[in-house]
Amino acid sequence: MVMAAMPTAFVTGGGSGIGRALAKALAARGTTVCIADLNVAAAEAVARECGGSASSLALDVRDADAVKTGIEAFVAENGRLDYMFNNAGIGIAGEVDDIALPGWQRIVDVNLYGVLHGVLAAYPIMLKQGFGHIVNTASLAGLGPAPLFTPYALTKHAVVGLSTSLRIEAASRGVRVSVVCPAAVETPLLDSGNPGDLGIGWAPDARRFLTALAGPPYPVETCADDILAALSRNTSVIVLPGRARLAWRLGRLFPALVEKIGLSAVAKERSTRV
């Protein structure tokens, strides 16, 4: 194994949105990035945008063996793993009684097992090195209730629990762990809707609903820059943007108020159902 001078980062879901912006921001700072995504054409395009030593990988984060093999190959090539961004994710939304078990399994497989696979592959490598930073993408929906997005909230709460617990376990062994919890960010996810094959009849309009609750979507490049700044401070739970941080803190002090706002937002969104 050759110890490279350049820091390295492996980014899942790097073909679009937050992952793409992170990959580009990291590459611009001199980091060797691997952009891994289910959508290989998108990953390749981002690697070209990053230029330099960036590479791409076709990867389904639901496949634990493929995640392990992909990360190990990247480390064998570059000699080190500074950052593991477990960022790939999907959204599934609607009324709980309209979502059959396959929908819950789908989102748990991607948003929770996908993150866990990255952690289980990267953590031993980082322990051996004695350094490294695992960065899991959850959401503001991982820190409070997200009615009509309950499957999503379920997975994101689990990612927060995984990350904040592992952070303490890993600290004395040289490995950092952070979890990113943004409010709405301007990415294709806001308009992607539910996977068609799940047959979920009605779903809230994510963009409208989240904007009403937490303000307009946050520009994705600003989000990536703010994440990297927070990582340099080794922030544990990275809540973005500032107004979401304020809402999160107020919500912890006044949970009844959060519930009241949620009830009114749900009633308003349901009124759009035809």
Ligand SMILES: NC(=O)c1ccc[n+]([C@@H]2O[C@H](COP(=O)([O-])OP(=O)(O)OC[C@H]3O[C@@H](n4cnc5c(N)ncnc54)[C@H](O)[C@@H]3O)[C@@H](O)[C@H]2O)c1
């Ligand atoms: N956009 C937001 O408002 C927002 C807010 C909070 C948290 N997040 C989280 O940020 C992360 C990135 O989301 P985004 O907004 O950039 O979405 P996006 O849809 O723009 O990008 C997600 C990427 O993940 C990839 N992906 C999906 N399933 C995959 C799989 N099984 N294996 C590998 N790659 C897969 C997609 O191909 C896509 O390139 C997600 O975890 C999401 O839940 C997004």
